[in-house]
Amino acid sequence: MNTSFGNIKAVAKRELIGYFSSPVAYVFLTMFLLLSGFFTFMVGRAPFFEFGQASLVTFFIWLPWLFLFLVPAVGMRLWSEERRLGTIELLLTMPITAWQAIVGKFLASWLFLALALFLTMPLVFTVNYLGSPDNGVIFCSYVGCLLMAGGYLAVSCLTSAITRNQVVSFILSVVGCLFLILAGFPPVTEFLSKLTNTQWIVDGAASLSVITHFEGFQKGVLDSRDLIFFLSLIGFSLFTTGVILRGHRAG
Amino acid sequence: MIRVQNLSKSFGPKIAVNGVSFTVDRGEVLGFLGPNGAGKSTTMRMITGFIPPSAGSVRIGEFDMIEQPIPAKRLIGYLPENAPAYTDMTVFGFLNFTAELRGLRGEEKKKSIHRVVEMCFLETVLYQSVDTLSKGYRHRTCFAQSIIHDPDVLVLDEPTDGLDPNQKHEVRGLIKRMGEKKAIVFSTHILEEVEAACTRAIIIDRGQIVANGTPFELKQRSDVAGAVTLRAGGVNGTTLGQKLSQLSSARKTTLLKEESSGVTARVFPQPNCRNGDLARGIYETAAREGWKIEELHTEEGRLDEVFRSITMPDTVREEQK
Numbered sequence: 001m002n003t004s005f006g007n008i009k010a011v012a013k014r015e016l017i018g019y020f021s022s023p024v025a026y027v028f029l030t031m032f033l034l035l036s037g038f039f040t041f042m043v044g045r046a047p048f049f050e051f052g053q054a055s056l057v058t059f060f061i062w063l064p065w066l067f068l069f070l071v072p073a074v075g076m077r078l079w080s081e082e083r084r085l086g087t088i089e090l091l092l093t094m095p096i097t098a099w100q101a102i103v104g105k106f107l108a109s110w111l112f113l114a115l116a117l118f119l120t121m122p123l124v125f126t127v128n129y130l131g132s133p134d135n136g137v138i139f140c141s142y143v144g145c146l147l148m149a150g151g152y153l154a155v156s157c158l159t160s161a162i163t164r165n166q167v168v169s170f171i172l173s174v175v176g177c178l179f180l181i182l183a184g185f186p187p188v189t190e191f192l193s194k195l196t197n198t199q200w201i202v203d204g205a206a207s208l209s210v211i212t213h214f215e216g217f218q219k220g221v222l223d224s225r226d227l228i229f230f231l232s233l234i235g236f237s238l239f240t241t242g243v244i245l246r247g248h249r250a251g
Numbered sequence: 252m253i254r255v256q257n258l259s260k261s262f263g264p265k266i267a268v269n270g271v272s273f274t275v276d277r278g279e280v281l282g283f284l285g286p287n288g289a290g291k292s293t294t295m296r297m298i299t300g301f302i303p304p305s306a307g308s309v310r311i312g313e314f315d316m317i318e319q320p321i322p323a324k325r326l327i328g329y330l331p332e333n334a335p336a337y338t339d340m341t342v343f344g345f346l347n348f349t350a351e352l353r354g355l356r357g358e359e360k361k362k363s364i365h366r367v368v369e370m371c372f373l374e375t376v377l378y379q380s381v382d383t384l385s386k387g388y389r390h391r392t393c394f395a396q397s398i399i400h401d402p403d404v405l406v407l408d409e410p411t412d413g414l415d416p417n418q419k420h421e422v423r424g425l426i427k428r429m430g431e432k433k434a435i436v437f438s439t440h441i442l443e444e445v446e447a448a449c450t451r452a453i454i455i456d457r458g459q460i461v462a463n464g465t466p467f468e469l470k471q472r473s474d475v476a477g478a479v480t481l482r483a484g485g486v487n488g489t490t491l492g493q494k495l496s497q498l499s500s501a502r503k504t505t506l507l508k509e510e511s512s513g514v515t516a517r518v519f520p521q522p523n524c525r526n527g528d529l530a531r532g533i534y535e536t537a538a539r540e541g542w543k544i545e546e547l548h549t550e551e552g553r554l555d556e557v558f559r560s561i562t563m564p565d566t567v568r569e570e571q572k
Contacts, residue, residue, distance in 0.1 A: 003354065006351070006354070006356075007352060010348060010351035010352050011352075013348075013351075014337070014340070014344075014348045017339075017340060017344060018337065018339045018340070021339050021340065021341075021344075021380070022339050085335050085336075085337065085338060086331060086332075086333060086335030087335045087336065087337055089296070089301050089329075089331040089335060090329070090331060090335055090336075090349070090393075090396070091352075092300075092301055093299040093300055093301050093324060093327070093329045093331075094324065094349070094352040094353070095321050095322075095324040095325040095352070095353065095354070096321075096352055097321065249301060249302045249303065250302065250303055
């Protein structure tokens with residue numbers, strides 16, 4: 001157990017060094033903070049100041065959409081870059097298992113996204129200065145955001161294993177995440193019910209929606225079903241990543 | 252240390268490696284030869300556990316690569332083809348990362364990095380980013396990675412590719428020295444390399460082993476092996492040919508070059524003639540006839556010729572006609 005933790009740590013450390021030794025990390029953090037600030041304060045029917053409540057709803061409501069583009073940008077290189085450079089051959093002939101490499105890489109990117117979320121803390125201070133928000137709800141929303149980012153990231157991880165082209169990987173992962181958002185939307189559910197006419201398929205698809213599961217967190221409810229949804233989304237995607245990587249090697 | 256049995260790999264309908272078996276013991280350096288696309292890299296990838304074989308087995312030390320990949324991989328150092336390295340890291344960062352994956356920590360890790368940096372002459376670029384390195388340095392960085400844990404088994408896919416002649420010489424020397432204590436397999440296109448560094452060579456073509464022996468044994472399979480080449484003045488080609496054909500140990504004489512200053516010819520021995528008989532016979536004939544011998548030597552055989560006649564038998568036969 002000790003060595004597997006050490007291996008995961010070594011892989012994760014390398015990945016983080018990779019982010020910060022290239023412009024990726026700085027561009028991402030700047031863009032994320034600028035965009036999230038812009039949407040929170042400027043966009044929508046009732047942005048932050050006009051909303052009339054001491055809450056961060058105007059911030060959190062945008063995140064599923066913002067993450068839709070930004071998280072795949074973080075995850076697109078995870079495996080496609082390894083395959084393009086050929087370093088995957090080094091990594092997987094080291095005395096580590098494939099899942100240690102997969103988990104290590106995933107955790108590093110997740111940690112990076114957590115850092116991005118952490119840098120939005122000034123919003124929390126601001127809203128606390130201006131009024132008295134329900135900090136439990138805010139905390140809960142942050143947990144939800146982190147899980148949602150993890151879900152998107154795991155999907156990006158999967159798509160980056162499919163191709164050695166980062167652009168293809170990015171597009172596939174945006175489409176995948178978009179499906180996860182739209183699955184619960186009325187146009188999609190109506191389309192599905194027309195198409196299949198079976199209720200359980202429609203409900204099944206709708207329950208895949210990230211939005212539905214994220215809503216609970218935004219209300220301050222930590223529902224085990226939502227937790228299980230995100231964790232199993234991550235687990236399933238990482239497992240599939242492993243299967244795809246093994247498939248490439250088996251030829 | 253390395254035991255490969257009946258190793259096969261097919262990608263869809265294409266058979267890349269077909270029933271390859273060999274062993275490499277400690278103290279041996281095995282040269283892996285073959286034309287492009289013969290299955291060298293695929294075989295090496297299976298030995299190092301990067302791709303699973305379609306059939307057959309690989310044993311490293313006492314561990315089977317499929318049953319116990321982790322302890323087997325621990326024993327191997329691997330330099331993949333084209334020497335891949337993370338371009339966004341410094342040389343030190345890269346070596347540090349691979350040392351950690353090899354389970355080295357603390358003082359031990361520091362010492363190992365120091366050792367390989369010295370061995371591969373990387374001091375001057377240690378804190379430089381990998382993507383700014385020249386090809387030779389990048390190659391050496393990846394090579395350093397493969398020996399960082401002082402492995403018992405080394406698998407090197409074209410270790411001298413992209414190096415300048417001095418660096419090539421250096422790496423060959425390194426391989427030869429390390430080969431005294433390790434089991435090494437390396438692939439190459441350069442045939443002198445095999446003679447310079449290998450104790451044994453395997454030629455692989457279209458996924459199958461077509462020759463296996465010491466470099467000397469392989470050279471013996473060359474047509475010119477055992478033939479005597481001479482250059483002599485004071486005689487013309489026709490007389491020289493006539494006189495030498497009378498020797499009992501000579502099978503055939505071919506003129507290579509005829510100039511006014513002298514004649515260069517190659518004399519091929521009879522199949523059962525003893526070593527040295529032919530050269531002595533030629534020397535005695537020359538002394539008797541009063542030819543001025545300028546050069547006289549027995550050919551060891553040429554590896555490139557053997558290589559070509561084995562891997563491209565049809566074209567070589569055409570040419571000889």
